[in-house]
Amino acid sequence: MTVKTQAPAPVLTYSKMRGMVAILIAFMKQRRMGLNDLIQKIATNSYACKHPEVQSILNISQPAEPELNNANPSPPPSPSQQINLGPSSNPHAKPLDFQFLKVIGKGSFGKVLLARHKTEEHFYAVKVLQKKAILKKKEEKHIMSERNVLLKNVKHPFLVGLHYSFQTADKLYFVLDYINGGELFYHLQRERCFLEPRARFYAAEIASALGYLHSLNIVYRDLKPENILLDSQGHIVLTDFGLCKENIEPNGTTSTFCGTPEYLAPEVLHKQPYDRTVDWWCLGAVLYEMLYGLPPFYSRNTAEMYDNILNKPLQLKPNITNSARHLLESLLQKDRTKRLGAKNDFVEIKHHIFFSPINWDDLISKKLTPPFNPNVSGPNDLQHFDPEFTEEPVPNSIGQSPDSILITASVKEAAEAFLGFSYAPPVDSFL
Numbered sequence: 001m002t003v004k005t006q007a008p009a010p011v012l013t014y015s016k017m018r019g020m021v022a023i024l025i026a027f028m029k030q031r032r033m034g035l036n037d038l039i040q041k042i043a044t045n046s047y048a049c050k051h052p053e054v055q056s057i058l059n060i061s062q063p064a065e066p067e068l069n070n071a072n073p074s075p076p077p078s079p080s081q082q083i084n085l086g087p088s089s090n091p092h093a094k095p096l097d098f099q100f101l102k103v104i105g106k107g108s109f110g111k112v113l114l115a116r117h118k119t120e121e122h123f124y125a126v127k128v129l130q131k132k133a134i135l136k137k138k139e140e141k142h143i144m145s146e147r148n149v150l151l152k153n154v155k156h157p158f159l160v161g162l163h164y165s166f167q168t169a170d171k172l173y174f175v176l177d178y179i180n181g182g183e184l185f186y187h188l189q190r191e192r193c194f195l196e197p198r199a200r201f202y203a204a205e206i207a208s209a210l211g212y213l214h215s216l217n218i219v220y221r222d223l224k225p226e227n228i229l230l231d232s233q234g235h236i237v238l239t240d241f242g243l244c245k246e247n248i249e250p251n252g253t254t255s256t257f258c259g260t261p262e263y264l265a266p267e268v269l270h271k272q273p274y275d276r277t278v279d280w281w282c283l284g285a286v287l288y289e290m291l292y293g294l295p296p297f298y299s300r301n302t303a304e305m306y307d308n309i310l311n312k313p314l315q316l317k318p319n320i321t322n323s324a325r326h327l328l329e330s331l332l333q334k335d336r337t338k339r340l341g342a343k344n345d346f347v348e349i350k351h352h353i354f355f356s357p358i359n360w361d362d363l364i365s366k367k368l369t370p371p372f373n374p375n376v377s378g379p380n381d382l383q384h385f386d387p388e389f390t391e392e393p394v395p396n397s398i399g400q401s402p403d404s405i406l407i408t409a410s411v412k413e414a415a416e417a418f419l420g421f422s423y424a425p426p427v428d429s430f431l
Contacts, residue, residue: 093166095173095399098126103392104180104385107240109133109143110171113398114178114379123379124163127174128398134172142242143172149241150174152216157366158209160229160239179237181230181374182384184290188225192293196324197357198371199290202228203283204350204358205236210279211346217252219245219275223282224260225289230384234370248276250345261302262295266310266334280341280349284331291320296332310334327354 098115105112110129117124134143150162161177184202188194194202206228213220222243229237245254253273259265265281267274288296296315297308314332316325330340330352341348350360362368374384382390 091166093164093173093175095168095171098124098399100126100394100398101380102382102385103389103394104382105389109137109139111395111398113394114180114382116379123178125176125178127176129172129174131167131170131172139242145244145246146241147174148246149213149218149244150176152218156209156212157364158205158236158238159212160237176239177237178379179229179231179239180376180379180381180384181232181234183226183386184228184230184236184286185225186384186386187230187372188290188293194290196291196320199287200324200354200357201368201371202236202290203287204355204360204363206238206286207283207346207349207355208360208364209236209238210283211349213244214276214279214345217246217248217250219248219254220279220282221245222259222263223279223286224263225286228286230370230372230374232374232376233366234373235366251275261305262298264306264309265336267336269306269310274336276345277336277339277342280331280339281336283349284328287324288328288332291324291328292317296328321354323352323354323356327352 097118099118100113100115102114103111104114104125107129110127110133112125112127115124115126116122129143147162147165150160150165160179163175163177165172165174167173206223210220210223220238220241220243222240223238227238227240229239231237243258245256248254253275255271255273257268257271259268259278259282263282263285265274265278268278285295297305297312299305299308314329316328320328327340333339336342340352349355350358359368376383
């Protein structure tokens with residue numbers, strides 16, 4: 001959309017172009033980093049550490065939530081905490097059931113692979129995690145929380161479905177829906193920004209998914225374009241539930257410092273108790289990014305970005321409608337008690353004038369035609385995956401587990417820490 005201004009258009013010099021490219025490259029690299037890695041990076045930067053807001057944030061006291069207390073390793077679950085799966089259990093699932101074809105994603109603890117079940121001949125996305133890496137960072141309870149959240153999501157159209165999970169002595173396996181329309185981040189990289197109708201459609205499906213999680217007393221806490229996939233028709237699929245917090249009642253709060261730097265809400269940076277409105281802040285940040293190409297308070301300098309989130313007023317360019325402007329201002333309200341969704345959660349979002357063109361019943365039934373079709377030819381069409389992943393060879397160890405003779409004490413300890421992980425739902429609960 002062309003916007004008329006009174007001032008003459010600035011000349012795009014070579015040096016300015018190089019600066020813009022440098023900003024985008026730094027932005028994309030930083031986006032691939034986890035929050036813990038980023039904190040370690042800025043902790044070694046003398047300039048960043050001198051900033052008072054960063055000093056305050058890095059001086060994090062021991063969290064009240066037990067899953068992040070690193071003083072002692074988390075003990076293995078007691079027998080009473082083990083999940084009794086009864087006749088729905090699938091104890092015979094094993095890596096050899098699958099032909100692992102391509103790496104389609106990577107994370108802190110393992111990889112996501114396109115896999116074909118050898119007997120079913122069905123394609124899945126299999127998330128394979130290393131137990132030793134998880135235990136080293138004391139993240140086992142987050143992994144179990146992710147599995148628990150996945151169990152509750154099988155009936156929502158905009159949340160990735162878990163078919164079953166199982167474990168070997170050294171690895172955990174999530175067998176998930178295979179979604180190959182690409183990350184929203186990937187499409188934003190290619191197109192820079194979206195027109196408002198397309199951004200509205202995606203925001204509506206994302207809001208529906210978040211509202212459903214909130215109805216289960218789950219706060220998502222890590223909404224960002226990398227965790228938002230498009231399916232083969234172009235519908236939203238929310239994935240990666242590793243930072244979800246369960247059992248948060250409508251008026252309940254939590255206090256763990258977690259998330260992705262560009263999307264951290266002010267109350268999280270202030271280390272204050274926060275509630276489910278943290279997800280609506282993130283929705284505002286993602287909507288802003290879809291419309292403008294970068295998150296609302298982005299800076300290459302992390303200290304400056306945190307200061308922007310905490311103190312800088314929201315700046316909106318004039319190339320969006322008044323309803324989009326009002327929604328962004330309402331979602332990116334620094335005071336969470338005044339933020340849209342603070343009183344009636346998802347109901348407030350769906351009734352906002354920006355979403356007036358959306359028929360929510362048709363949306364949830366997938367009767368609305370997506371504004372963009374990925375045009376994938378089939379499961380082997382990997383055009384929307386980053387070649388950084390797909391060109392990486394599939395490790396032989398993915399489909400193997402240590403021979404029982406070679407299992408060490410640390411592997412046995414890892415196995416005991418994930419008792420109750422294996423899962424297969426009843427047949428009638430599959431999507």
